[in-house]
Amino acid sequence: MSQSDKDSLLVNKIAAGVLTAGLVLWGANRLADIFVSSEAPKEPAIALAALPNAAPMAVVASGPESIIPLLVGADVAKGQAFVAQQCAACHTVNSGGANGVGPNLYGVVGAKMFSAPGFSFSSAAKAKAGGTWTYDNLNQWLAAPDKFVPGTAMSYAGIHNTQTRADVVAYLRTLSASPVPLPTPAQVKAAQQAATPAPAASAAPAAPAKPSIDTLFATASEAKGQAVFAQQCAACHTITKGGADGVGPNLYGIVGRKAFSAPGYDYSSAVKAKAGQPWTADSLSAWLQDPAAYAPGTRMGYAGLHNDQTRADVILYLNKNSDSPAKLP
Ligand code: HEC
Ligand code: HEC
Structure with missing residues (x-):
């Protein structure tokens, strides 16, 4: 069997696995919520930073750490490699690419949420359609899809490392004929200030102390x-x-x-x-x-x-x- 045969077989297997596992995974996320000490309110408020000029951010009590300060220096190549490894089983990223288990992601940064034509979104996601994929919204979604959109069909546990989320979003941003602007220095500063007096509740990412x-x-x-x-x-x-x-x-x-x-x-x-x-x-x-x-x-x-x-x-x-x-x- 050639490598590409193997690869497509692998993708098929993953897809089949995903189809059968999708529902149970959804249940597993619920289960995980029970196991994991429930620190967070069940639905995070959505930060309303518009892309080009972020309004003062409605900071979420225990949302993920902001990626805004990391985007300018983010490593696009690492983001690309990560997406190839963890997202490509469900998403294409090329212009005009077919929808798979998930929708094609070309041009997603700055686009209307959950509105890719021809893709059948879950009703959970449809309820959020119309919002914009700002950096902040993408940050929350990718950190914990099932928290941002409870009941989403995206069976993915989330990217827990903030730098990795920044790398991934910086890469997604490049998938466009006219990428949206990176955060301005003023926006970076605002995000940093919002983050500094982090109260004890904001589970500071304790160094993964094995x-x-x-x-x-x-x-x-x-x-x-x-x-x-x-x-x-x-x-x-x-x-x-x-x-x-x-x-x-x-x-x-x-x-x-x-x-x-x-x-x-x-x-x-x-x-x-x-x-x-x-x-x-x-x-x-x-x-x-x-x-x-x-x-x-x-x-x-x-x-x-x-x-x-x-x-x-x-x-x-x-x-x-x-x-x-x-x-x-
Ligand atoms: C999406 C598919 C996938 C899921 C889900 C998955 N694994 Fe794996 N697992 C793999 C692959 C692929 C490898 C081989 C890793 C490699 O070659 O880089 C692996 C390797 C392993 C190994 C090392 C096996 C060895 O021979 O030393 C263990 C242990 C393991 N997985 C346990 C688990 C457990 C437990 C879970 C669930 C909590 C899990 N895996 C979920 C795909 C998966
Ligand atoms: C197991 C399959 C699967 C994996 C893995 C996966 N996704 Fe998804 N993704 C989906 C599905 C399904 C949806 C649609 C969600 C819904 O309808 O609830 C989605 C939706 C999205 C959306 C919203 C698209 C839109 O048009 O609004 C983005 C952005 C996204 N995924 C990014 C990613 C990234 C980045 C990764 C990897 C870090 C990833 N996804 C991994 C299945 C997956």
């Missing part, structure tokens, strides 16, 4: 782990003994197995560089928390399991699916 989940296995639930796996992983992974590789490799016996070494599975070079050490609870936790940070460039298009207890649940479940389960902490 928390140990060792203490959480005592309270972990195999049933919960199994449910999360079915909702968030099964589109790409089988877990039964001898199960076929899918978009990702079969995961039977993964705890204690040599990392990225399933025979017959074609790993990305990003993870091949990390192959060899057996998976421990700790290394699996780090990988599942943020695959792209653990192995930059990995093909596992999954934003990460951010809740510590949920990771422990999932790892406990993975460990049960083994001939010889490892001793967890």
Whole structure:
């Protein structure tokens, strides 16, 4: 099979997975909301910065960190690579490109929201149509689609890193015959000022301090782990003994197995560089928390399991699916 055949097969598999997983993922997001301590009010107010001259921003209590100060210096190439990796399964970006699982994204920055012709948006998204994709709106959408548009059909957990969101939006901006202007120095200043007296509530992005989940296995639930796996992983992974590789490799016996070494599975070079050490609870936790940070460039298009207890649940479940389960902490 040629690489491009494989690639289109991969896309098909992802698309099929997405179709079947879409609904459950939607449910999973709900579930995640329950697991994740509910700090945020359920619907964020929409910041009303118009693109060319941002009015004073209605700052959202616990919205994502602003990307306005980062846009001018953002790395368009990184944004492009990220979109190719995490968005392209559902979106084309070329001028006149076909709609896929999601709408074509050419010219989306500055466009009317959820109005791409010929695409059938969810009713949740339609309720927001007519607003404009300002930098602020895109920032909130990409940080947490399901918070910005509860019930959206975009099954994507969100881009949690502010610099990455800036890179992605800076790239999306270039997809236009006449890109909208970048924020002016005055707008940058306003955004910075709005951000400075951040009250304690605005969960300052604590440096991803690789928390140990060792203490959480005592309270972990195999049933919960199994449910999360079915909702968030099964589109790409089988877990039964001898199960076929899918978009990702079969995961039977993964705890204690040599990392990225399933025979017959074609790993990305990003993870091949990390192959060899057996998976421990700790290394699996780090990988599942943020695959792209653990192995930059990995093909596992999954934003990460951010809740510590949920990771422990999932790892406990993975460990049960083994001939010889490892001793967890
Ligand atoms: C699993 C498929 C999927 C993935 C992955 C995905 N999207 Fe989407 N996206 C959608 C769907 C479906 C919609 C329409 C939302 C609705 O109708 O509720 C959408 C809508 C959008 C919109 C609004 C478009 C418009 O016309 O208003 C933008 C912008 C967007 N996505 C950007 C992205 C970016 C950037 C990424 C990657 C970081 C991404 N999406 C990843 C499926 C996806
Ligand atoms: C969109 C598809 C996709 C989803 C969803 C996904 N994975 Fe993956 N996974 C992959 C791919 C692809 C790889 C191989 C990575 C590479 O080659 O860069 C992988 C690799 C892995 C590995 C390493 C396997 C090995 O042989 O060492 C583990 C463990 C893993 N995934 C667990 C999970 C879990 C648990 C979930 C759900 C919480 C999940 N994955 C969700 C696609 C996915």
